[in-house]
Amino acid sequence: MRYVSTRDSSGGPGRPFCDILLEGLAPDGGLYLPEHYPQVDGDTLARWRSLVRADGYAALAFEVLSLFIDDIPAGDLRGICERAYAPHKFLDPAVAPVSQLSDGLWLLHLSNGPSAAFKDMAMQLLGELFEYELERRDTTITILGATSGDTGSAAEYALMGKPRVRVFMLSPQGRMTPFQQAQMFSIDDPSITNIAVDGVFDDCQDIVKEINADAGFKARHRIGAVNSINWARLMAQVVYYFAAWLQIADDDRPLSFAVPSGNFGNIAAGHVAKSMGLPIHRLILATNENNVLDEFFTTGVYRIRGSAETHETSSPSMDISKASNFERYVADLVGRDGARVADLFGRQLREEGRFDLSELRAFRDQLETHGFVTGSSTHADRLGQIRRTYSEDGVIIDPHTADAVQVARSMQVCGTVVALETALPVKFSGTITEALGIEVPRPAVFDGIEDLPRHVVEVACSATAVREMIETAPGGAVSE
């Protein structure tokens, strides 16, 4: 399997998986996609159903990932999957179990990993892939990232204790929940540096961009990223769509998935799974008040927002002004026309802040071919769903999951629907207390994390301060 940029119009040969793994964004500014989606038939699905029941999630992950990766020997890839999805690292050894609510809606539990959010599902694999490939190339990497909460802790739990990786993670000072802060700042690892910036999340992202724009500095310190545009993260997420279907459907009937969406990474993986032949009826995209994506699927117009128009909500991991993974879906909509994608995302978004695909035939047919339907929720909707699910089933769902549950319950999609649970409620306990008037019970592994010593450096809002930290921290610059 070879990978090509969404903006490539050369028709030239694609790149092998392990090259794009460490690179992230393509040099032309596009995102990598496999040249084609591998196809899975009914016999394969039947075989995988027995496999996942007998041998667990890691075995299924190996099967699915083998279709996308041909430059890692099978034995090594199997080891990578077994380490990434070792049952003991997850609160439930099934890794991604399912459960059913009394109204028939299913939940796919994706937040049993070390950081209690679904980002672990991809990040745990990415950590193992990085370690493997850096070892093979005998090199190191410095991960520089910005987080508003979930990405930072998922990345740090996945990369800690990996000797070839240093991490510098920027977060806006005092703006994460106390639990999120405790999760990150309690990590005691000399190669992980938490940096609390005196600013907001956008400031943190600007600092990362500014440092990345200095090509010399970037090369000298081998700066890399683990953000959601990395193909490997998306690929890892494809696996749990298969896992859910294999656990729930005992014949060939299709399921629909309701996905709480921000950067379009989670649901893009659903689109890939459907394109591979997994029987999916609808992909139900749920947004919160930041409804950029709902607007696109309703009108055909994609209009990115400014920070003034971006709302702070009770499902903060979905508070986005543009959806960084969306370009991948648009590439498929326009038939992988790289020049067209470059024009839409490179020129039109930069110059006009919007583009309009409502006239595109493929957009009008998309419901039939791709199956997307969308809806959005308000704060009151989310509180209502948290209350309903608790009173009917005694189950506490987090506010992001509540977005998906709200939209799933209001859409009247026929057949079986699975809502993706993307975080444990303990991460957003303030909203749960607001909805239910109770304290969220906390899994024992997180007991007392707020009381552990904090490892965090506070800096002014400036790239210079961050640069200096990267320069002076141990294990840094390479001489060649």
Ligand SMILES: *Cc1c(COP(=O)(O)O)cnc(C)c1O
């Ligand atoms: C990141 C995140 C989302 C949004 O996922 P995307 O892939 O960005 O669409 C939803 N819920 C939680 C809890 C998250 O951490």
